[in-house]
Amino acid sequence: MISQTFTFGQGHTVRRLGFGTAQLTGPGYWGPRGERAEALTVLRRAVERGVTLIDTADNYGPGLAEELVAQALHPYPAGVVVATKGGVVRTGDSAWHIAGRPEQLRAMCEASLRRLRVETIDLYQLHRLDPAVPMAEQLGALDELRRAGKIRHIGLDSVSAGQLEQALRLTAIASVQNRFNLLDRESEPVLALCEARGLAFLPWFPLANGALTAGGAAVLDRIAGDHGATRGQIALAWLLHRSPALCPTPGTGSPTHLEENLDAGRVRLAEGELAQLNDLVPS
Template identity: 75%
Template sequence: MSSVLRSPDDSFLLGGELPVRRLGYGTAQLTGPGYWGPRGERQDSLTVLRAAVDRGVTLIDTADNYGPGVAEDLVAEALHPYRDDLVIATKGGVVRTSDSTWHIAGRPEELRASCEASLRRLRTDRIDLYQLHRLDPQVPMAEQLGALDALRQEGKIRYIGLDTLTADQLEQALSLTGIASVQNRFNLLDRSSDAVLKVCEAHGLAFLPWFPLANGALTGEGAAALAGVAERHGATRGQIALAWLLHHSPALCPTPGTGSPLHLAENLRAGEIRLSTDDMSLLEALASA
């Protein structure tokens, strides 16, 4: 008879003080192919955003280059004025010029301009979590983080986050300034950022995994190995994949995105699934295969 693991904590203290529900919502799917332009009817996107908050989501993850600007505009239109418990996270430092063309823009003046544009689109005086979308290899890390630190000291940013970096880069960043979160690709089939996750756990940082459902690979027929666990729980493969993230580490805060209210509800029900030690052993074996 298998034992049941301790239920995953439903919340995470961002920056060690600001509680967010660990299962959040990401806005990339509200834009078109290549994150370019809007996706579908605007009212449908507004409906999904409002439904996410109505269902208890307290962490909305967006970026200035989703659209570009489209996702942030939608967030503001749907949710402003923001509830006191709602945390809006956005990203800057990547400029998209078409559905297949983008470049990194990490010079201090570029980061400041990006942040201030996000403040305007989001209709707020302070961004709860501002994430550097990519480290610019042409600009010293100290200059990039110094620009964000200056914005934080001015009250325009509450917490700083980083996106797509190595464990060594994260340790270097932590030696320069306070970091609250990291976003790297991480899911049941891709644990290449496990070393980064360990640094996050050691320092109390949130890890917001992007592609938490492996960009659809964990929800289709190719994920047959998930079927047994999903069937036992009366769940979908995607729900089990999200539940695995919540059980795997208390630092993981997935923000799956969707443009469908039904799919949103399905994703959020993953937080109610309690995986047993046997379930986790089977899933960990899949992750290691």
């Protein structure tokens, strides 16, 4: 039986199938997408369905996704963990600028605290390591924020296994967020390290940015048909079966798609089915 929950940091337990907020914003994660009321409905329904891990970022919008989370859910229900990210500045829908100087990280964290309407951010993830700033300085700034009570746990986004090992020598890390899905397993070494060290792994693009719902793999279609499920549900179920450290946070702005994603947690894959899905990517 697969575990439905993951406990990270100092006893924070979340349901592994969470909700990501990037799709509540427009193309390129810039500006609004659709009606604000529908975004608020999706967020509230996610929590009604038992989601306890909400993943967002300061540059989704920018700022918009965090504002939506607060408007929909504040005061946050007991057990709900809001994870956000800082370390990237946006100047357009295709313009991303890594910003990891300590003063930048402190300012971004303070802005997220205000938008989320909290005194402490449950999980604050460094969205990208800044190659122009020593890792010790970037993590040192986050450590200062943690000691000040403004961050509870520190996470990393888009890191190699070597970078994660280096970070763990510098401070306590609770999570990693790398690209990982049924067709993209480049971060297997990072996942293995997360399993060994008890870290959560939040895979982004869990549906391969839509590729896993578009058709093509006959084995995926056959397994989906056998379960009366969609391709996307099988892809999410595979993540939940693949490792107890994986905590996918698929996002959507559609209430119907939200229900479909969350129903993936009910799919139970047989060993033979898992073997066929594993073989979709040669080892």
